[in-house]
Amino acid sequence: MFSRVVLILVTLVSLPLTGWSMNVHYFLNVQIDPENQLLTGMARLHADDNLNLTLTIKNLSDVRVDDQPTSAVDNNLILPIQKGKEIIITYQAVLNDKSLHFVDPENVFLAGNWYPQPDRLVEYALSVTLPKDFLANSAAEKITVQTTEKYSTFTFEFPYPLDDLSLAASKNYVFKTDNYKDIVIETYFFKADANLADTYIEYTKKYLARYEEQLAPYPYRRFAIVENSLPTGYSMPTYTLLGQAVIRLPFIVNTSLGHEILHQWFGNSIFVDYSKGNWAEGITHYLADHDYANAEGKGAAYRKQILLDYHAYINDQNVQAVRQFNTVGDKASQAIGYGKAAMIFHMLKQKYGDKLFFTALQDFIKSYSFRQASWDHIQAIFEKHTGHYLDRYFAQWLDRQDIPHLTVEPAKLVVNQGQLILNFTVVQQTSPFQLRLPITLYLSSGKKTQQFIEISKAKEKITLTLDELPTQVILDEDYDVMRQLLPQEISPTLAAAMGKSNMLIVAAKEQRTLYQPLIEAINPNPINWTTPQALKFNQLRKNSLIIAGFDTSPLEQLFGKQSLPQEGVRVIVHQHPYNDKEVIVQLHAKDNNEVKAAQRKLSHYGHYSTLAFTAGVNTEKNLTVSTAGIPIFNHSPTQALQPDQTAHLNDIIPTIAKSRVIYVGEQHEKFSHHINQLMIIKPLHEAGYPLAVGMEMFPVSSQAILDEYLANQIDERTFLKKSRYFSQWRVDYQLYKPIIDYVKQAGIPLIALNIDPAITHKVVKEGIHNLTAEEQQHLPTAMDFSNNQYRQDLYQVFLIHQQQFDHQNFDYFFQSQLLWDETMAQSAHQYLLAHPGTKLIVLAGNGHLMYRYGIPERLHRRNGEPFTVIIQDEKMAKGIADYVLLTEAIQGKLSPRLGIWLEDKNNQVIIKAVGEKTLAYQAGLKVGDVITQFAGQDVQSSADLKLALFYTQPNSTVTIQTIRTGKKLTQELSLSEEGYFH
Ligand SMILES: [Zn+2]
Missing domain, CATH: 2.30.42.10 (PDZ domain)
Incomplete structure (x- = not known):
């Protein structure tokens, strides 16, 4: 997907109340003097019935009705009109209100408050007189021009009701015209952009053909693309107004142009009944922007982005029901009125199929053209075509403010008479929705299939019968359902930071001025500023943060030590390690000039996690990978290895001896694993390498006892008692005794690596933030929470342990595991620093070593030294380790078990x-x-x-x-x- 410009596409205009039963006829003649920003107007109106008409005359002066001065209350003029009697209003206006009027000597754009505006739909006959060299455009089936020596008068024929007139005119327009069938296509482009006209005309033909084929004939006889100098895009009946900055963007013809053309059907000929909510943006967004992405194979990514935007911008304060959405004001209303509404149409189409979906829309257009329609009419049309009551469907999506929050309890595979059956439970964490959910199955044969399940209860037990063993079963992999994303599905993006209302800035006092413009571009309303030194743990935990400068202590505590970037400006957005609803942005800026150059660009890159700019030019943009869909079942395919190609443990010793750090993993209870550890330590020692052995099994606090024991100052029983081995580690000491006895007699130092288990036990229950100040002293000085794969793998472990134990909070579980690994890395690092010539052999559970993201990368981050990772009896997955040892069980001497x-x-x-x-x-x-x-x-x-x-x-x-x-x-x-x- 392209990076988005700040481009708000809205439909202005058009609130017909009762279709054709208009009874006010309104002739408006205006003369515009652009040089002096002056407008003189005359409105003639009559009605088919007696009525009181209210007209807004805001911004108008010298208003006279039938040549009499008039006084208005609150800018409202109330006129009793007698049937058949014409009323003439004359007025003047000074056009200098920048928001709806843009007038300079060469350009005019008027929308709202430039004529006495009735409070209802009327049929207008507009004529506008301007200096001769101007060209003008307004809603019109046909435009005629009369020219005198000095002036041109444009008459706009539009035999349909409107609630608001708009006008765009300029001296600088190059006019071009073409046809698609009997539709006149016109372009009014500034001279500088006139070369773009042909491209726009060609694309316009393509879109007209597309939607005439898909939906219904184009509702009007003319379509114009009009350029102006505002940075916006508008769609009005018979034309679209695109700002110069917009029109020049190369992707507009592929996206926004089609969107605006589609609005001619939805919004500009079937009008929106705004009192009942705006449905037009949802359907237009869906059949334009979404479908264009879908055609490029990016439909799932587009829908995920809709859910990500919803996650980023919607909070308890700004959430609203889709039926409450009227016009787009900010990103939050856009996430609902465009995004969620588009998903409502997507889910309908998925359920009932393309054919029925488009037949229903065709019927909708036929039934409501030049009339007003609401969501109720859309529901009725779909009920008619599906033959189903869709009350619950539309009510849950249009009237509920929340969206489904789905999770899956781990699946169980059952084999019944040779038949594979997968059982799992889908849980709705909030009041249940009725949902149709796609399930994707990846089978061991490489095939991929999809099934659908219907759920409507808070907990729904699902049984899938399978022909083959699946390797992966995933719920809603392609984002076909409007729902909350789970933490592992969310990539941290700059957009998420932009949507936060609780942004805390962390910057040293002397750096504030430098970083201020970048911070403003990301989040203009931070709740507070603080310094790295003053940052309290509770502030850190509760808020989203922008941290200025890469060399601050809070960053090191969260994402490890950072090297200073080469680029002028660098931005990294992280998932907040302590709060899955928040993000942390780290910022680096070289100097003022770099800040200025990058500042304007930032808002275009909201959908990225990592960005770099040099002199304002983007040099890097990356999105942190997140999972697709909700995992139900994972099973690595069974592997076949060729034994002739494997090596024996002895064969690899010379190679691993080249590393400074050698990790040898274990499953704690396997005797064979400990024998292998010994068989690595022994030959390395005998080869003369100075060695130390680091052990997960002992906390740092027992180092002194270990030293006393190795120095023969205490006996083994005292050592085991004083080190509290059996209360802290619990695994039978017979398993480690052969190793410890060996290193003791060989004079190899033993290094206690682990954190005090009391701390991790507390963290797993209550979180890091509940540690006392004394306990916090034992935390490692640097931690890195940013490895997503580590987090996701631990999540799988958590799901299994959650039921065995009482670990209810994944974040606390994650924190405790990370503390464990960071502490071991830190202890090892300190030892290696103090003993430059020594190699360290680290003995730890496989889980702390595999994929290197536990201890190995955390130590490597600290010392950059070469290392080897060996694990035992784990799967042969790519990248899991340097070596996986496949062992045969050994009957070893163990302590007896009482049972x-x-x-x-x-x-x-x-x-x-x-x-x-x-x-x-x-x-x-x-x-x-x-x-x-x-x-x-x-x-x-x-x-x-x-x-x-x-x-x-x-x-x-x-x-x-x-x-x-x-x-x-x-x-x-x-x-x-x-x-x-x-
Ligand atoms: Zn739109």
Whole structure:
């Protein structure tokens, strides 16, 4: 799509109330003296009945009725008119009101308040006298000109009612004319643009042909394209008025021209009953702008843009129902009256098909030409042609202010007698709409199919029967439904920043003047200014922000450290990490001149996320990628690898040894993964590389204990106790013992990388903003929330965990994961900085390493050093890692498992459940027992119990002391050899 100019296309004019039953006849003669901005006019009117006519005479002077001076109240002149008796009004006007009048010695444009204007539709006969070298245009089927030595008089024939006359005239017009069938096409272009006339005429013919074919014959005998100097586009019966700045834009013939021509049917011959809402912009936008994009294969993108604009500009204060929309005032009313209204027609067309849709519109045109119509008439026409009551459809879209908010609960695949069945639930988060939703299925064979479902309840269970395994199932992938976009569907754009009413500016005091013009161009009404130092976390969290300068501490806290741009002006729009309704704009400007040059351009680039300008010339424009549609089901296609092409772990050691940082991922419970980690550490150490091993399993706070243990100052049991290994990490220490024992005897330092789990636990429940000032001290000094893929993958993880645990807020979950990764990256970075010759091997869960967006890129952002990512037993997806190890299970020595579920409460360990055929069951342990001692060790927590279990020996018998209903019990448990190898 092209970048848009600030171009407001509206229909002026035309409110016939009762079709042809006009009874006022109005002859208007005016002389215009452009040199002096003076107008002298005479109106002659008569009526077919006795009536009182109210005329607005605002801006007019020396008004005389039948040669008598008159006094008006509030600019309104009330005239009793007797049937058959003519009334003559003479008046003068000084035309210097810039908003509706534009008059200079060479150009005239008049719309409203330039003649005594009746409060109803009348049929006008207009004649205008101007200096001889002027050409004039107004609504007319035919224009005749009489010329004297000094003057030209134009007479405009238009035998239809109008509520407002307009006039465009200029000394500089080059007139051109042509025909399409019996329709006269005329252009009034300024001399400088006269060469564009032929192109406009050719396109006009194309559009007339298109809409005559699609809809109905063109309603008039003439169509004129008239240039003027205002930066706008208007459509009036029989002509369109396009500003010079507009007419010169190369894409106008492909877009706005067709839109204005289509208005001749919708708005300029079927008139809008404004008391019941303006439907004409919706249908025109749909059959013009939307259909032109659709013809280029960009229909889905165009509709997504409609939803994005709605998201960007609509808030609780400016939301209105479509039926309340009258004329476009700003981007918000445009998002409703053009965008949402166009989607209402799109959904009708999707449901009933092209043929019925156009037949109904043809009938609509036939029935309402030169009459007024409302949404009710459109509903009636579609009811007639579909044979359905469409009350609910039109009421929910026209009268409700909100739009559907859809989400999907994760799908389950069921196989029933060889038949694949996909079950999922579509949830409407607000009061339910009746909707027809498209579902796109991508099948493993590469085929793509589409199905439709109808929903009308808050929760709708859907069952799809499939022939093949799908790789992806997506709801509304092509944006066929007017609905709220989910956060992952929204690219942060400059337009979103432009629509914000809570914009906070963050700029150092001495930079304000420099950035002011750019900020004004983005959002002229910020709620406040603050400095990077004074910015409070709560201000940051609640608002959209513009942050000036790339080297400020708030930016580093949000998107990592930024390098200073080369361009004159650079703009990056981010999704707000703490608030999915807000955006953050970061701005860089080299100097005043660059600011001035770029300022005027910004508003044209609203649909982008990243922009760069040098001397006002756009050098970069990018849109951050977002997902298409709402994912229902994802399943990577089954892969086939050729084993002959794979290498063994040993083969890759020389290659990975070249990296400064080597990440080796794991699934924590897999013994084979830990053996592989050891088999990477060992050869590198033996090859003589100075090494350190960084571990996810220990928080930074336990580094001192780790050091004491490695230095043999404490024994293993003390180390495990003091590091709170079993309460903080929980995974059986037997899995890590081989590695830690090795590095200890080899003298390799162990580095605790992780954040204190108490902090991430709190963040996942309450968000970063609820951390105390003391807790916030432990946050990494730089964070980068901007990786969209990372965010979206975590969203999938969240959907699964949400049901297992009680993580209700995705943003908090996202924050906790990011804190985790940024802290590990920061700890690793600090160690590497202090130990320049050392390589670091990082052991962490696969999830923190794959696609490199967890720890690896966050560390690389800090140090730029080469790294290798190895993960184990994950899918062979492109880009997931440098190496994926496929392992075979190894029976390793583990601590025995009792087979009980425990609860920690008031320093007591209570049994919540006992599994059948488990050690605990054999020992006679029961639900409700409190375990007080195990193998001679006091037990006050499940961590104590795990530690005690870790130190049991195969083929031994241990005692367990419990309290059961107040009584002390001692039981014996024999631990067989097999229990240790599982
Ligand atoms: Zn329009």
